Amino acid sequence: MSVFAHLVESLADLLTPLFHASAAAAAIVLFTALVRLLVHPLSRAAARGRRAQAALQPRIAGLREKHAADPERLQRAVLELHAEEKVSPLAGCLPSLLQMPAFFLLYHLFSGTTIGGGSNALLDHLLFAAPLGGRWADALSDGGMFGPAGLVYLGLFAVVAAVAAVNYRRARRTTAGQPVPVAGGDQVPGLAAVTRVTPFLSFFTLVTVAVVPLAAALYIVTSTAWSAAEQTLLYR
DSSP states (O other), X not given: OHHXXXXXXXXXXXXXXXXXXXXXXXXXXXXXXXXXXXXXXXXXXXXXXHHHHHHHHHHHHHHHHHTTTOHHHHHHHHHHHHHHHTOOTTTTHHHHHHHHHHHHHHHHHTTOSEETTEEOGGGGOEETTEETTOOHHHXXXXXXXXXXXXXXXXXXXXXXXXXXXXXXXXXXXXXXXXOOOEETTEXXXXXXXXHHHGGGGGGGHHHHHHHSOHHHHHHHHHHHHHHHHHHHHHOO
């Protein structure tokens, strides 16, 4: 944690001439962009995997129709098809998993009052009027929703809502083109419900931004905005 704190402080020092009191917040955005840039080759591979997965959907639909009365045989047939075509059903998961350590580092770094036995100086840094170690509840109790810190969160919520709307429309188009799993000729209720709920998952980011420290929220906002732009380019 001390090494990571030093990295954030060093980036903040470099950015201070441009961003002044918000230099640490800018350093977090830059750090997030660097993480996403490192993961980008895997994101490109994941995009190829998703396109290959989409290309298999007509054949998977045929298998569902053929083995509708035998779910176990259907599962084996689908797995065999993926193995035959060298397509992983979890193609899109690896980039997200590799980003999680960076998020948890930021979360813990701005949650504790001490680092390496000393006080955590990073908690004194701000994004405009909002402390990077604070949460939305703190902003509401110190000036309310339209107070100086509250307005920072409203700006973040607006960005997250805009990105979520883009992701929602993309998810709706994706799920609309996929057949609903069936068993015995009927739709599987649980899987059908998941299909309906999936497009709304992006909006849960609003809840996360509201409850984590502002520094971690900045990571989430930057990463989700990067993802939306990246997927627009990779899936056009």
